Amino acid sequence: MTHYDAILLSSFGGPEGQDDVIPFLRNVTAGRGIPDERLEEVAHHYRHFGGVSPINEQNRQLKAALEAELAARGIDLPVYWGNRNWAPYFGDVVREAEANGHTELLGLVTSAYTSYSGVGQYREDFLKATDGTGVSIDRIREYFDHPGFVQPFVEGVREAIASLGGEGGAPDRIHVMYVTHSIPTAAALASGPSFGEGGAYVAQHLAVASVISEAAAPESPWSLSYQSRSGDPRTPWLEPDINDAIADLAASTGSATRAVDAIVIVPFGFVSDHMEVMWDLDNEVLETAAEHGLKARRVPTPGVHPAYVAGLVDLVLERVNDVPDADRPHLTELGPWADHARIRSGEEVADATSSAPSSSGAAAR
Numbered sequence: 001m002t003h004y005d006a007i008l009l010s011s012f013g014g015p016e017g018q019d020d021v022i023p024f025l026r027n028v029t030a031g032r033g034i035p036d037e038r039l040e041e042v043a044h045h046y047r048h049f050g051g052v053s054p055i056n057e058q059n060r061q062l063k064a065a066l067e068a069e070l071a072a073r074g075i076d077l078p079v080y081w082g083n084r085n086w087a088p089y090f091g092d093v094v095r096e097a098e099a100n101g102h103t104e105l106l107g108l109v110t111s112a113y114t115s116y117s118g119v120g121q122y123r124e125d126f127l128k129a130t131d132g133t134g135v136s137i138d139r140i141r142e143y144f145d146h147p148g149f150v151q152p153f154v155e156g157v158r159e160a161i162a163s164l165g166g167e168g169g170a171p172d173r174i175h176v177m178y179v180t181h182s183i184p185t186a187a188a189l190a191s192g193p194s195f196g197e198g199g200a201y202v203a204q205h206l207a208v209a210s211v212i213s214e215a216a217a218p219e220s221p222w223s224l225s226y227q228s229r230s231g232d233p234r235t236p237w238l239e240p241d242i243n244d245a246i247a248d249l250a251a252s253t254g255s256a257t258r259a260v261d262a263i264v265i266v267p268f269g270f271v272s273d274h275m276e277v278m279w280d281l282d283n284e285v286l287e288t289a290a291e292h293g294l295k296a297r298r299v300p301t302p303g304v305h306p307a308y309v310a311g312l313v314d315l316v317l318e319r320v321n322d323v324p325d326a327d328r329p330h331l332t333e334l335g336p337w338a339d340h341a342r343i344r345s346g347e348e349v350a351d352a353t354s355s356a357p358s359s360s361g362a363a364a365r
């Protein structure tokens with residue numbers, strides 16, 4: 001048994017009104033050279049929704065759902081919630097926890113895959129937040145292939161295929177488009193170079209997509225594409241962009257051998273309906289599909305799906321009980337992904353960009 005005093009639900013944070021938008025974006029991009037035009041463009045996405053990102057409300061709901069699930073299982077672990085880019089900030093939450101006598105925290109990060117944004121940057125955040133305190137933070141492993149994360153997408157794809165089928169779409173003419181956040185190709189490689197050019201990040205997404213399709217849409221063709229690229233246009237990022245991928249599919253449907261009538265969009269890079277889902281997918285991508293005469297369905301994100309919430313609690317218990325790898329659930333052969341080294345105040349940021357899979361034996365324990 002490993003002793004933990006509390007769970008730290010760890011997330012990105014988002015603005016909750018028009019006045020928050022620019023300060024939030026400055027927090028997100030501090031020192032990262034995002035061009036001002038891009039910030040203006042992103043601010044517009046938030047402004048369209050009253051300056052409110054859905055992410056904080058979703059985390060409040062997830063916190064409540066986790067508390068209910070923990071209570072139902074008789075597990076006495078309080079849940080704190082903290083963010084990287086907006087209040088409640090990690091630094092304040094860690095101090096609050098310490099004041100309450102909670103110094104051994106288990107981090108539950110709202111990001112399922114290995115990337116700098118989802119792993120290394122949280123590691124840096126935790127290190128900063130614990131600096132000068134007596135608090136340690138451990139985090140659960142990347143859960144991209146945990147059944148609790150995958151199940152909601154399986155259900156969503158199944159329902160989307162059934163609903164399009166009800167309108168006369170044959171499954172082999174419905175293309176399942178898995179979509180995740182684009183990142184610079186160099187960052188993808190750095191997420192786990194032993195997995196080839198796209199690193200662990202792309203390998204994890206391809207493996208999960210294949211599992212979801214096999215379970216939910218075995219007759220439908222599928223592909224992986226990317227959304228929400230930013231940064232300097234001269235820097236290469238993961239491609240194709242989903243809008244371009246839709247145009248390519250539509251071009252093939254225009255030929256004598258019509259291949260596709262409809263698409264199912266699976267936003268499996270995100271654990272809940274973030275701004276990237278509401279704007280980039282529900283707004284832009286659905287419009288692109290309509291322009292090209294393709295029917296489209298967007299599958300829900302896990303949000304507070306009971307399987308996801310229960311899966312997160314299982315992942316907590318896995319750490320509390322020091323469950324060996326052989327007994328850790330995973331749906332792809334990449335998993336179970338390895339745990340990360342615990343963060344203690346004053347330590348170096350090791351393992352900053354990514355982690356290696358447990359099978360390589362290289363990840364810090």
Ligand SMILES: CC1=C(CCC(=O)O)c2cc3nc(cc4[nH]c(cc5[nH]c(cc1n2)c(C)c5CCC(=O)O)c(CCC(=O)O)c4C)C(CCC(=O)O)=C3C
Binds near residue numbers: 025029111231
């Ligand atoms: C891989 C990945 C995830 C998934 C894993 C994870 O969850 O971490 C993620 C999540 C999120 N990203 C978010 C928001 C933003 N990301 C930005 C910028 C960037 N993201 C990147 C990558 C990722 N991002 C990258 C390579 C950049 C550019 C450079 C940089 O800054 O590193 C920018 C700046 C403007 C722009 O360029 O778009 C914003 C506002 C929100 C909140 C949304 C809401 O409010 O609902 C969430 C959950």
Ligand SMILES: [Fe+2]
Binds near residue numbers: 117
């Ligand atoms: Fe982002």
